[in-house]
Structures are given as C-alpha cells and as structure tokens.
Amino acid sequence: MKPAQIKQKLLKKLPSALPPMIVILLLFAARSYSYLLFHTTVEAFSFVIAICLFLFAWNTRKIVKNHFFLFLGIVFLYVGLLDFVHSLSYKGMNIFQGFDANLPTQLWVAGRYILSVSFLISPVFIEKKLNYKSAFIAYTTVTVLILISIFKWKIFPDAYIEGVGLTVFKRISEFVFSLVFLGAILKLNRKRGNFDPKTFRLLTYSLTLNIIAGLLFTLYFDVYDIFNMLGHTIRMGAYYLVYKATIEIGLTRPYNLLFLELENLNKRKDEFINIAGHELKTPVTSIKLYSQLLGKELSRDSQKVSFANKIDYQADRMTSLINEILDISRIEKGNLSLEKRVFDINELAKLTIDDIRQNNPKHKLIFKGGRRIEINADILRVSQVLTNLINNAIKYSPEGKRVIVGLQKNGKEVVASVKDFGVGIPKTEQEKIFDKFYRIEKEQKNSSGFGLGLYIVKEIIEGHGGKIWVESKEGKGSTFYFTLPLSPSSSKTKPFEFP
Structure with a gap:
C-alpha cells in the first residue's frame, strides 16, 4: 500500500478514533488529580453500559429468536450491580465502615467470575431458548450469596491484604478468568455464522481486552498504582466494545444484529x-x-x-x-432464468388455447390474431403467462361465456389481451391483484390457489422488458393486457417452428 493510501485510510478512521482518545486523556487527567475521581468515573461508565445492555436485551426479547444477547443482558445487570457496590466500597470512599481494600477486590473477583463463566456459557443460547425467569432466580441467588459471604459470613477468600498486596487467590483467579475468556472466544468462533461479522469482531475484541485487563490486574501492589489504573481503563474499553456490538449496531443497523437469523x-x-x-x-x-x-x-x-x-x-x-x-x-x-428464442407468438397462443379448450369444453375460447408476429422470449414462460390468464378468465366467467384472446403489433412490441365477460374486479382491488399472495376478498372462499399466479405472471413479463395491466368493470368482465418486445428485424436467429 502506498504512503498516500495509508494516509487517506488513517484520515477516514480518525473521526471514529478521536472520541475514545479524548476520553482516555480525560481519564488520565482525572487520575492525576484524584484516583478516586478516575475510578468512580470508570466504574460509573461501566455500570451505565451494563444497565443499557440489560434494558436493550430485555426490550428486544420478543422480536429476537436468538437469546444470546438476552442472556448477556441479564448477566451484565448483575455484574453491573456488583461493580456498583465495588465502586462504593473502594478505598477512600469511606462508605462501608470496618472494611479495607480487601472488600472492593473481593467484589471485583466475584463479578469477574460471574462475567467470565457466563461468557463461556453464552453461545448455548444462540440456538437454545433461554428461560429468563430461571436465569433471574439463578443470578439473584448467586449475587445474594456472594454479598452475604463477603459482608455477613466473611467466608469469601481474601483477595488483597494491606501492606502485602494481592493474595495468591486473587492472582490465580485473574489467570483463570483469562483462560475462561479465551475459551469463550473459541466457542463463539464456532458460532460466528450466527453473527453479523462486525458484531462478532467486536465481541471477540471485547473478550481479548478482558484477558489483557486480567493480566494487568495481577501486577499491581497498591490499589492506586499504574497497573490498576491501566486494568480499569482497558476493562472499560471491553465494556464499550460490547456496547458497540449490541446497542449501537442494534439501533443503527438492526437487521445486521437482530435479524441475521431471519436471513438464515x-x-x-x-x-x-x-x-x-x-x-x-x-x-x-x-x-x-x-x-x-x-x-x-x-x-x-x-x-x-x-x-x-x-x-x-x-x-x-x-x-x-x-x-x-x-x-x-x-x-x-433472482434466479428466474429466461431461455429466449425467436418464435411466432400467434402459433404459441393457438396451441395454448387448443390445450385449454380440451379441458374446458363449456367455454367459448376465441382467438383473434393476425399475421406472423415474431418475438424473442422464453416460449415456456410466455405459454405459462397465457395459460394463467386464460384459466383465470374461465374461472371467473359463467359457463357458456366467451373468452377472447387477442394479439396485435403496436410499434416495436406486441400487445396481448385476454378478455372475459365474468364477474369483474372491483376498482379498489385492481392495483393489488398483481401482489404476492393477494386474492380478491369476495372470491377467497370460492376460489383455490395461493394468490401467486398473477404475481409470477407480472415477474415473467417484466423480466422480458414488458408491461402488464388490467381493465375491468364489476359485473361486466375484465381484460388483461401485456406487452412484449418484438424480435429485431435484423435478427439472424432462425425462428423456432412449432410442430
């Protein structure tokens, strides 16, 4: 890639990269003023994202068959609550009396266990339906037990000791988190076909940042030092990527995220x-x-x-x-293929009418054609159009009534018509009869079919570059017209001769 192309590519990405860079600079500035200000800001950001993820997943649960994001939304609700308590209990906040820096670290470890294990489980709900009531009960029970074990029973393992630093339990836990997040990436990769490519990439990047943050959290000695700060910043980035993967894409490009399953x-x-x-x-x-x-x-x-x-x-x-x-x-x-060849549409119309006449002897089928009219079209498809229109005319005409099929040249095209003297079509419904699955309301109980015939006819005619329309009066009958381009007089293709 040339230097000029690299520069142009970087300039395109600058607007999207600028806001995160500004946020990071502001966080560093906050940290230089007060670590508590930095920590509270980061945790508040993460808590808001967690709540937003839950609200988004919860309110889209009825229109999304894939319960992956619903499950994650519930998970983030409870992890966000633990993060919130973690923020309130941080060293220097002085909200929970009688506790030191071990308390917020324990809450942090508990939240990470829930988040990492849940991410590992989450791919199950790409195809399996989530019983969200059971999920609420399970996560509420786990969260309450964690809080009781820390605040009341005080049996949760120590994670930080003042003057000593991180405990072995805390360090090992962070490595466990990283391995579990890595396992989650591998499991998601097996299901990547169920995600929009960008959504999958953002989720993978988020899990990767969680791994990096976990490794950084094994290195700090003091809860205010640089490794702790970097870990919190990167963890915030991981939350932000989950936000982009769900809420932002879900709101700006809902089809990519919410309705990919419909495409499948x-x-x-x-x-x-x-x-x-x-x-x-x-x-x-x-x-x-x-x-x-x-x-x-x-x-x-x-x-x-x-x-x-x-x-x-x-x-x-x-x-x-x-x-x-x-x-x-x-x-x-888009695979309706047309095998075109030059042929006389008059001959095709005669043969089609003769075939239909044998099965409908009580109707008078009249053909009004002229001289040889050559068109370059798909014989079988044009026959399908004529058959459909003539059969419709017979279906909606009383026995003994005439059905007139006409063909005539008009400039560079042939105009075909199928006229009946039957029930006619209400004016309010004439524009709708070429729609897929549409059937005239008053005839629905008495006629068979799916309402696909005229839709297919329209697609065939338009595929040949022609037009189709209807003129009708209730009680007097209907005339369907369609046009097809004539074969160019300069064409050297030998016309198809009917047997």
Whole structure:
C-alpha cells in the first residue's frame, strides 16, 4: 500500500478514533488529580453500559429468536450491580465502615467470575431458548450469596491484604478468568455464522481486552498504582466494545444484529422449498400417469372414468401449485432464468388455447390474431403467462361465456389481451391483484390457489422488458393486457417452428 493510501485510510478512521482518545486523556487527567475521581468515573461508565445492555436485551426479547444477547443482558445487570457496590466500597470512599481494600477486590473477583463463566456459557443460547425467569432466580441467588459471604459470613477468600498486596487467590483467579475468556472466544468462533461479522469482531475484541485487563490486574501492589489504573481503563474499553456490538449496531443497523437469523431462516426455507418441490413432483407425476392408465382400463364404466379424470385434474392442480411455489423461490433469489428464442407468438397462443379448450369444453375460447408476429422470449414462460390468464378468465366467467384472446403489433412490441365477460374486479382491488399472495376478498372462499399466479405472471413479463395491466368493470368482465418486445428485424436467429 502506498504512503498516500495509508494516509487517506488513517484520515477516514480518525473521526471514529478521536472520541475514545479524548476520553482516555480525560481519564488520565482525572487520575492525576484524584484516583478516586478516575475510578468512580470508570466504574460509573461501566455500570451505565451494563444497565443499557440489560434494558436493550430485555426490550428486544420478543422480536429476537436468538437469546444470546438476552442472556448477556441479564448477566451484565448483575455484574453491573456488583461493580456498583465495588465502586462504593473502594478505598477512600469511606462508605462501608470496618472494611479495607480487601472488600472492593473481593467484589471485583466475584463479578469477574460471574462475567467470565457466563461468557463461556453464552453461545448455548444462540440456538437454545433461554428461560429468563430461571436465569433471574439463578443470578439473584448467586449475587445474594456472594454479598452475604463477603459482608455477613466473611467466608469469601481474601483477595488483597494491606501492606502485602494481592493474595495468591486473587492472582490465580485473574489467570483463570483469562483462560475462561479465551475459551469463550473459541466457542463463539464456532458460532460466528450466527453473527453479523462486525458484531462478532467486536465481541471477540471485547473478550481479548478482558484477558489483557486480567493480566494487568495481577501486577499491581497498591490499589492506586499504574497497573490498576491501566486494568480499569482497558476493562472499560471491553465494556464499550460490547456496547458497540449490541446497542449501537442494534439501533443503527438492526437487521445486521437482530435479524441475521431471519436471513438464515430464509435460506433454510428456500432450500426446503427446492427440495420439497422437486420431491413432490415425482409422486404427483406418478399419480397422473396411473390415473390416465386407469381411465383407459375403465373406459366402459363412465362413472369410474369420471373419477379417474378427477384424479388427473387434481394432479394437474397439484403440479401447478408446486411450480408456483418453486417459481416464487426463484424470483425471490433472482434466479428466474429466461431461455429466449425467436418464435411466432400467434402459433404459441393457438396451441395454448387448443390445450385449454380440451379441458374446458363449456367455454367459448376465441382467438383473434393476425399475421406472423415474431418475438424473442422464453416460449415456456410466455405459454405459462397465457395459460394463467386464460384459466383465470374461465374461472371467473359463467359457463357458456366467451373468452377472447387477442394479439396485435403496436410499434416495436406486441400487445396481448385476454378478455372475459365474468364477474369483474372491483376498482379498489385492481392495483393489488398483481401482489404476492393477494386474492380478491369476495372470491377467497370460492376460489383455490395461493394468490401467486398473477404475481409470477407480472415477474415473467417484466423480466422480458414488458408491461402488464388490467381493465375491468364489476359485473361486466375484465381484460388483461401485456406487452412484449418484438424480435429485431435484423435478427439472424432462425425462428423456432412449432410442430
């Protein structure tokens, strides 16, 4: 990297790095004036962050399936309370009479044990639901027992002795904390796919700073010396990184933190739809084949032939629904491929109408086409559009009514229309009928389907660079129009010829 690029990169990061630098300088200034002022400020900062983490996690618990942050929020609530008492009991505060510097150090050790072990446990709640009532009971019990063992029973191990310094218990504990935090980093790394990358990095940096702070806390002799001050400053930085990983990202970029799990669920849903859709096609195809064979074998019994035809019809419906679901999955992933070729849309329309006419003999299907109209499009997809629109026209038209399919050139495009004389569509609903899963309210009880057909049709037409719209009057019928670009006259591609 060139010096100029390095300089530009540093200048970009300067605005975000400046506030922490100013805070550190102010803390050092406070320490030079009074160590108690420094210590109280650091602990107050950490306590506020702990409370904010709890409030944020608690108030988002109903919209976040991942209970990792809810668990940490509860942990920080109790650790923050111990930190608060630790701050009030610090040497020189003179709030708790009859105690020396051992008291705040004991409270510090107790809080670190809770925090480190909880971080080690926390990855469990990425996938497992937390019983928060049990968590409150457990942490309340532990916290109360710690406070009683220190203040009343006085059985908590000594952590600091005046004139001697740190005890062996305190030093060993800090090394234990560091190892437990390291274990937490390794466990989180195994679950990193469940986190936004930035959130994961910030949590890892926070745990690393906790390790460094723990090592520094093994080196001080006096509770006011430089190593103690550095340990507190770095520990404050660790809290700040947890704040950035949860509250700041959660408020400014909530999708990254709170709804990453939805993205993963969507991926799983798409995988399931693809697998289930293709797996269902095989048995449905078999049902259709056997129903047709059965119809031929029972050709002398009209009632049984009717039953076989109904099975065949329902198999077709099932195939159509499966294809719609698969198409929706492809559309949402942007994978709705179009295999374009030049062909005569008049011929395609005639063949499509003939196929539909065989299954709907009671409706009059009329085709109004003109000369050969060549377009460059996906034959199967355009046939799907025509089939959907014609079947809809039949579905919402009384028996014996006409359905008119028209095609005509208009400049550089072809305009197709499918007109029926059925129930029509209310004006208030005409703009919504191309929406996914939308079905006309008054027809919902009488019609089948998921409300996906017209949405898929719209996506296919727009994928070809065309437009689709509807004109309708209640009680008089509807006309659906769509346009597709004509094949360029200069195209040298040999047109597809229908058999």
